[in-house]
Amino acid sequence: MKIGVFGGTFDPVHNGHINAFAETYIGLELDKVIIVPTFISPFKKKTGSTDRHRLNMLKRAVKNYDFAEIDTFELDQQTVTYTFDTLKYLKEKYPDDELYFIIGTDHFITFDKWANADKLHDLAKFVVLDRNDELYNVKAPFIKLNTNIVEVSSTLIRERLKTNTEVRHLMHEEVYGYIKEQRLYET
Incomplete structure (x- = not known):
């Protein structure tokens, strides 16, 4: 199997996140x-909401995507977890499958600063989502995927929620409902 791996803080999860993993699913x-x-x-x-709230929002956002599943490995560690550790875990869990780790150009340009960066390509193929055809020199062993990127920021959403500015259009309606119900990001 070809398995995409999409990590993030998801604080909160928004349409940009969903679009990124769905477009990669289709494109690859x-x-x-x-x-x-x-x-x-x-x-x-560490900012924003609790792990429990982030996970609950994520479950609501992806529940209708039958090709998507959530793995709580990093949450379960309760400490900083590096991509290397997560990919080792996933490689043990899926030893016969190809892993494709999905990143944006923001992470691509800092890739050499990642823990064990020199060993990461042994565990997975890295897919760089090109935002608006940016001019980064993405070449092997990275895979460049030109895709329709939805530009949304969790930081922007949190800031707008603090000032009671409209954000409903930036996320799944159940995520928005959960945020309002739990009174997240208000202060």
């Missing part, structure tokens, strides 16, 4: 996509 003719919410990103401070 994947068999499924595993979505891995991180506990704490090595490149970000």
